Amino acid sequence: MYGEILFTQLNDFIFCPASIYFHMLYGETDRMLYQSQSQIRGTDAHKTIDSGNYSTRKNILTGLSVYCEEFGLIGKIDLYDAEKRLLMERKRTVKVIYDGYVFQVYAQCFALREMGYEVEKIVIHSLTDNKNYAVPLPEKDEKMLEKFKQTIYDIRTFRLDEFEQTNIEKCKNCIYEPACDRGVV
Ligand code: SF4
Numbered sequence: 593m594y595g596e597i598l599f600t601q602l603n604d605f606i607f608c609p610a611s612i613y614f615h616m617l618y619g620e621t622d623r624m625l626y627q628s629q630s631q632i633r634g635t636d637a638h639k640t641i642d643s644g645n646y647s648t649r650k651n652i653l654t655g656l657s658v659y660c661e662e663f664g665l666i667g668k669i670d671l672y673d674a675e676k677r678l679l680m681e682r683k684r685t686v687k688v689i690y691d692g693y694v695f696q697v698y699a700q701c702f703a704l705r706e707m708g709y710e711v712e713k714i715v716i717h718s719l720t721d722n723k724n725y726a727v728p729l730p731e732k733d734e735k736m737l738e739k740f741k742q743t744i745y746d747i748r749t750f751r752l753d754e755f756e757q758t759n760i761e762k763c764k765n766c767i768y769e770p771a772c773d774r775g776v777v
Contacts, residue, residue: 596659597747599667599699603692605743607766608757609750614768651675658703663744669700677712679704686718689725695740698730 604611651674659666671680681697693716701711714727730737755774757763763775 596664596666597744599665599696601747602665602695602699602740602743603690605747605750606690606692606695608762609747609755610752610757610772610774611766611768612747613752614771618768658700658707660699660703661706662702663699663741665699665703665744667696667699667703669704672700672704672709672711674709677710678715679711679713680715680717682717682719684718685720686716686723686725689716689727691736691739691743694727694736695743697727698737698740701730 601612601615604615653669653672653674656669656672657667658669669679670682672678673680679697679701681693681700683693686693697714697716701714704711711729714729716725716727717723718725728736730740752774757774757776760776763769763772763777766772766775769775769777
């Protein structure tokens with residue numbers, strides 16, 4: 593189904609495979625129309641990074657577009673500290689470390705390593721309460737790495753015409769529900 597997979601699609605796919613299609617369909621221009629308030633605030637958490645005003649220190653990379661050849665993944669790294677060999681993903685408020693979050697940082701980690709950067713620590717940072725959540729490196733968590741690979745395979749082999757949503761709660765919380773013909777609300 594896909595050539596390159598966006599890092600963000602790893603998370604979207606776990607929420608609901610059909611949501612990826614709507615995400616692509618509405619894209620950036622209509623994002624404000626479809627994105628819920630909390631999701632917009634989450635996006636805002638990345639604004640400082642994308643506009644490059646977080647840090648001017650030489651050893652810190654932010655908002656860098658990267659590509660991971662091994663898995664065919666494309667996206668942006670949030671923050672990488674070369675001195676500490678630390679990869680950090682900042683999100684607005686984190687209560688639970690979902691698998692989708694871990695997959696996104698794995699993607700960033702693999703892409704950075706392909707570019708020759710060393711990653712020895714991964715942290716997901718919650719901005720509103722200033723909490724850090726350490727994520728074990730992919731090679732230290734065999735089960736999660738397997739799930740990551742399986743998700744990539746599932747995305748590549750996914751067929752929307754065969755998909756049926758069964759979890760009404762997901763649809764109730766989905767910004768694409770009004771436009772989606774797979775919804776069960
Ligand atoms: S409305 Fe339901 S089926 Fe459609 S994209 Fe959202 S969660 Fe998936």
